[in-house]
Amino acid sequence: MSEPTGAARRRGPFRVGDQVQLTDPKGRHYTFTLEAGKQFHTHKGAFPHDELIGAPEGSVVRTTGNVAYLALRPLLPDYVLSMPRGAAVVYPKDAGQILAMADIFAGARVVEAGVGSGSLSSFLLRAIGDHGMLHSYERRADFAEIATQNVERYFGGPHPAWQLTVGDLQDNLSDTDVDRVILDMLAPWECLEPVAKALVPGGILCAYVATTTQLARTVEAIREHGSFNEPAAWETMVRTWHVEGLAVRPDHRMIGHTGFLLTARRLADGVEPPLRRRRPAKGAYGEDYTGPGSGSGGAGADR
Numbered sequence: 001m002s003e004p005t006g007a008a009r010r011r012g013p014f015r016v017g018d019q020v021q022l023t024d025p026k027g028r029h030y031t032f033t034l035e036a037g038k039q040f041h042t043h044k045g046a047f048p049h050d051e052l053i054g055a056p057e058g059s060v061v062r063t064t065g066n067v068a069y070l071a072l073r074p075l076l077p078d079y080v081l082s083m084p085r086g087a088a089v090v091y092p093k094d095a096g097q098i099l100a101m102a103d104i105f106a107g108a109r110v111v112e113a114g115v116g117s118g119s120l121s122s123f124l125l126r127a128i129g130d131h132g133m134l135h136s137y138e139r140r141a142d143f144a145e146i147a148t149q150n151v152e153r154y155f156g157g158p159h160p161a162w163q164l165t166v167g168d169l170q171d172n173l174s175d176t177d178v179d180r181v182i183l184d185m186l187a188p189w190e191c192l193e194p195v196a197k198a199l200v201p202g203g204i205l206c207a208y209v210a211t212t213t214q215l216a217r218t219v220e221a222i223r224e225h226g227s228f229n230e231p232a233a234w235e236t237m238v239r240t241w242h243v244e245g246l247a248v249r250p251d252h253r254m255i256g257h258t259g260f261l262l263t264a265r266r267l268a269d270g271v272e273p274p275l276r277r278r279r280p281a282k283g284a285y286g287e288d289y290t291g292p293g294s295g296s297g298g299a300g301a302d303r
């Protein structure tokens, strides 16, 4: 049985063309591609790539200045943070949430927009595998080009499950029977109608937005649309820890904010979304509320 795309590049001794992540004695990372006959130069001397070619992962190399570097293949979370960027990437902590909470499964048919630098595309492709389908839409041709290079470098060539269309999702989306739609863009609320048409009943819409105003607008527009169940919204914060002897405490620095996530599931056609049992907070849709459904007799009055 042939291995899934990219899997052979994740194991075995280092080979020409592999990405290598070096860690120096201060924990700093350096990533490069192995080429026969080349030298890797540091401030403290150099070493030949040939020393690593054929060596197992986890080997230690020494420069001519006698500084030791640990050599490992970058993991996908390392790779997406070090690859060339067009737009801001989905951080690994959020990619993990998306894979779990949007229930991305092997063989799934997934639509994604925008592609940006291809970070989320890489996570999605790895999760759906060669027999899934990922159709990604990106409005900027230059970003699509960067993302293609990043994804193909990671998988060692084109991925058989990936199709990339340059253009706005709302003008181009023609896929049907889609299991999951992931939106990482400025205005997800503009895409709800084509997304609802593309999704199977029970399918999941997952949006990743950077600000509270985008979050509110997207959630209200989903409610207003009527083809989805009640959206769930959340964020995650990851705090790394310093663990050394008696000094066991959270690290001083953390990534304070990346974005908010929301999911909603596609209802069957012709079904009225069930009324929410919980009343909205007093004043939530009061006279200061100007979002979707704020007109006379709008959604606010009913809830």
Ligand SMILES: C[S@@+](CC[C@H](N)C(=O)[O-])C[C@H]1O[C@@H](n2cnc3c(N)ncnc32)[C@H](O)[C@@H]1O
Binding pocket: 087, 088, 089, 090, 113, 114, 115, 116, 117, 118, 119, 120, 121, 137, 138, 139, 140, 143, 167, 168, 169, 170, 184, 185, 186, 187
């Ligand atoms: C934050 S980036 C996406 C990052 C990407 N998910 C990643 O992990 O690398 C947002 C992208 O959405 C694209 N975009 C915004 N609105 C769009 C739309 N309606 N259709 C397609 N692409 C869109 C932008 O050009 C931008 O590249």
